[in-house]
Amino acid sequence: MSISRNTIQRSLILQTVRSLHHHPTAEEIYRETVKYHPNISKATVYRNLNLLVQQGEILKVEVPDGADHFDFKLQYHHHAYCHKCGSIYDMEMPALEDMMERAKGPQDFLLEECNILFRGVCSKCRQK
Amino acid sequence: MSISRNTIQRSLILQTVRSLHHHPTAEEIYRETVKYHPNISKATVYRNLNLLVQQGEILKVEVPDGADHFDFKLQYHHHAYCHKCGSIYDMEMPALEDMMERAKGPQDFLLEECNILFRGVCSKCRQK
């Protein structure tokens, strides 16, 4: 495995994900970083987001509105997705680990992860 | 709302989803239907799959390998996704409803659905 370098772009992208607390998409992260580093390319943003996810610096939140979102918060938690506006909110669900042990999966399947996504309508959209 | 018609294509697509029990993608459903109806177009397959999902005839399973998968089995259940081969397996997880009620979501968020996807490696891939 190769050694990863500290480039200006990479640290700017990480800093951006950490500063945007609303689960931004790659596009939003790009639009924010390009303000401070006008020549940055979208490919660099995508490449670095993937790298940072691999290194465990950020989390990827896959949602059904197409684009992946990214999360600076590393503690185990879940998400609620508003299908009206596409926003993502944090959710806690205690006792999931207990429950996972009781889950009946396919024979000899090695369970590694459990992705939970709640869907519904957020309070802002309910008011409209 | 408009009335839905019974076309040959639509019933062939539904029949195909019901006959393929391995959570096929739109592409796989297309490849199967085109055998019996050579002029069918992929757009028709996509349009009908979406319609059948809307009508509650089949389920859509969104997974992170890109393509959506489809499920003929309507009872509430979950899925395990093998990230080595992309296969999907059925899973049961009792007591989820209980747990969902204890979940702490964002204020005034109207929870409608909960999508759970387990990830890991299936038995076939573990043997390789």
Next chain:
DNA sequence: ATACATGCAAACACTTTGCAGCACA
């Protein structure tokens, strides 16, 4: 007869990749 549906191709959104030049270690 009249909508709805089809087939085709083009458009679409998001993401990845090939490549030549650049820059961190």
Next chain:
DNA sequence: TGTGCTGCAAAGTGTTTGCATGTAT
């Protein structure tokens, strides 16, 4: 100094859409 990284453009993947024609009701 050398390999990893960047910017750019192009390609790739999965899905949707516009439109003229076809067909179920």
